[in-house]
Amino acid sequence: MSRGRRWAAGAAIALGALIVAGGLWLRSARGFSADAKPTALEAWLAGLARHLALPSGVNQARDPVPPTAANLEAASRHFAAHCALCHNNNGDGKTMLGRNLYPQPPDLRGAGTQHKSDGALFYSIRNGIRMSGMPAWPDDSPEEIWALVTLIRHLPQQTAAERAAMKPYNPKTIFKEPVM
Ligand code: HEC
Numbered sequence: 345m346s347r348g349r350r351w352a353a354g355a356a357i358a359l360g361a362l363i364v365a366g367g368l369w370l371r372s373a374r375g376f377s378a379d380a381k382p383t384a385l386e387a388w389l390a391g392l393a394r395h396l397a398l399p400s401g402v403n404q405a406r407d408p409v410p411p412t413a414a415n416l417e418a419a420s421r422h423f424a425a426h427c428a429l430c431h432n433n434n435g436d437g438k439t440m441l442g443r444n445l446y447p448q449p450p451d452l453r454g455a456g457t458q459h460k461s462d463g464a465l466f467y468s469i470r471n472g473i474r475m476s477g478m479p480a481w482p483d484d485s486p487e488e489i490w491a492l493v494t495l496i497r498h499l500p501q502q503t504a505a506e507r508a509a510m511k512p513y514n515p516k517t518i519f520k521e522p523v524m
Pocket residue numbers: 390423426427428429430431441445447448449450456457458460465468469473476477478479481492496
């Protein structure tokens with residue numbers, strides 16, 4: 345082995361040991377339960393990783409679906425059927441599943457989501473978010489996904505009537521306790 349290679353192998357072993365030690369420390373300090381909230385540092389690192397992982401050009405894409413009543417209605421049904429289990433019909437994420445995920449879904453009406461570009465929201469829905477509860481939706485057409493982005497932009501102004509109209513499309517469970 346050359347000197348350079350030996351050095352690289354040593355560095356890789358040291359880094360691995362550091363990661364294992366960090367994991368063990370985290371486990372003893374906080375446990376690995378998903379029933380907790382990420383620390384500010386963890387949330388910041390995860391946000392940075394997501395930002396860096398966005399392919400260039402994604403932020404330039406604009407949502408082509410206009411917020412007409414018909415488009416919002418179709419997207420609301422879709423959202424009620426596939427997304428509300430975690431995100432809730434109003435997007436606040438306060439459902440039985442959403443509350444207990446790590447990380448929890450953000451309030452989609454809040455600045456953290458609304459300040460993201462159309463393209464970034466499309467990308468998160470189409471591809472999901474790795475190492476989180478957010479699944480990818482590769483079988484939804486681009487038009488359907490853009491309509492969901494249009495709905496997410498509309499959530500801050502969603503009316504009680506619009507929310508009520510989503511309920512019949514929410515998945516049914518055997519539990520009597522209402523989830524949504
Ligand atoms: C099984 C739970 C689950 C389902 C179902 C789900 N999501 Fe998510 N979603 C999450 C979680 C958890 C996050 C946060 C991930 C993170 O912060 O790393 C998230 C994040 C997102 C984001 C990114 C928000 C932001 O501020 O960056 C969007 C957009 C989103 N979801 C839309 C949807 C849509 C639309 C659907 C349905 C087609 C859906 N989600 C279905 C759990 C879910």
